[in-house]
Amino acid sequence: MTEIITEIKKENRGKEILKDKTIGIIGYGNQGKSQALNMRDSGLNVIIGNPRDSYLEDAVRDGFNVYNIEDACKKSDVIFILIPDEIQKEVFESKILPNLKEGDTIVMASGYNYFYGFLKPPEEINVMMIAPRMIGWGLRDLYQKNKGFPILAGIGNDHSGNSSDVLLGLCDALGVFKESGCAIMSSFREETLVDLLSEQSWAGAILFIFRKYFEVATELGASPEAAILEMYASGELAEIAESMKEFGLFRQLKTHSRTSQYGQLTRGPEYAGEEIKQLMKKNALNILNGTFAREWTNEQLTEEIVFRKLHEINQEHPMEAAEIKLYKLLGRDMDD
Ligand code: NDP
Numbered sequence: 001m002t003e004i005i006t007e008i009k010k011e012n013r014g015k016e017i018l019k020d021k022t023i024g025i026i027g028y029g030n031q032g033k034s035q036a037l038n039m040r041d042s043g044l045n046v047i048i049g050n051p052r053d054s055y056l057e058d059a060v061r062d063g064f065n066v067y068n069i070e071d072a073c074k075k076s077d078v079i080f081i082l083i084p085d086e087i088q089k090e091v092f093e094s095k096i097l098p099n100l101k102e103g104d105t106i107v108m109a110s111g112y113n114y115f116y117g118f119l120k121p122p123e124e125i126n127v128m129m130i131a132p133r134m135i136g137w138g139l140r141d142l143y144q145k146n147k148g149f150p151i152l153a154g155i156g157n158d159h160s161g162n163s164s165d166v167l168l169g170l171c172d173a174l175g176v177f178k179e180s181g182c183a184i185m186s187s188f189r190e191e192t193l194v195d196l197l198s199e200q201s202w203a204g205a206i207l208f209i210f211r212k213y214f215e216v217a218t219e220l221g222a223s224p225e226a227a228i229l230e231m232y233a234s235g236e237l238a239e240i241a242e243s244m245k246e247f248g249l250f251r252q253l254k255t256h257s258r259t260s261q262y263g264q265l266t267r268g269p270e271y272a273g274e275e276i277k278q279l280m281k282k283n284a285l286n287i288l289n290g291t292f293a294r295e296w297t298n299e300q301l302t303e304e305i306v307f308r309k310l311h312e313i314n315q316e317h318p319m320e321a322a323e324i325k326l327y328k329l330l331g332r333d334m335d336d
Pocket of ligand 1: 052
């Protein structure tokens, strides 16, 4: 049975352990900024490690002491690695690893690099994962509203023997346990699987199903604008997602007309047959056995040629030009 923690029931030993520690946030981007501000507001001693550029200026403006990554690691006991996953291995090996001391704790916000062994902290370093199911500004916004948020938490290596207390203390300082928040006790493997499988199944599929919808609707005489508005541009899709969050996947159907409900319940399953499950299983196994990670690493080593070309090719579809026209009409800034 999965352990889901919504509050710290016993005394908060992590808080006691962390009160004399320095928390170093490496990277002041999406997650780094929000996590740093939340933990500082909760009373922890937080410093920032970042190269000298606009992110650094932002951290200075927010009143943090900012150092280069090497010095921040030397000064810290708990080090959050909050830079993009693709560059973590290089930055970890060149700037973080040489500056760790026995008993330090590394915290990652995703399972990817540790699960695949791209980041290999030595045995005398504690390793944990606090992976928010939320974008950075969202967890800052909720903290300020005195609300919590969900995270997947895990321990990769417990050298000091007190990692669960430290993990819960950090979650508490981040604001996880405020109203409606929770920590799902998980693992680097599980986080990698559920995260990548989402991206590689329904999230990717929806983009290409929308393309097919556009083609069929316009071939049968619908205007491109009507088709695009119907799918996502009107904002109805975002409202449905919000209803799923509030009421549940199928319970939210009650917010649709009965005609819509009947159509969804009878035709929907035709698009999600057993062969789709087989395909999903194949992609899931390729996530777990490292086939996808190897492919993506090779792609990055070869100037991301396929990645760039796929972006280019997808701009050529007639739906793109129609979208630009519609968004201009609606006064939307697509570059934002
Ligand atoms: P960002 O892209 O926002 O990270 C930007 C930060 O990384 C900046 O401080 C930037 O500084 C620094 N950075 C970029 N390149 C380098 C480099 N070569 N060397 C050193 N620092 C660098 O990252 P995210 O916040 O999106 O992601 C951080 C972690 O959080 C990842 O593990 C991600 O999987 C996880 N995560 C992200 C979520 C999200 O909503 N984005 C959600 C949940 C988890 P500079 O430009 O100065 O180099």
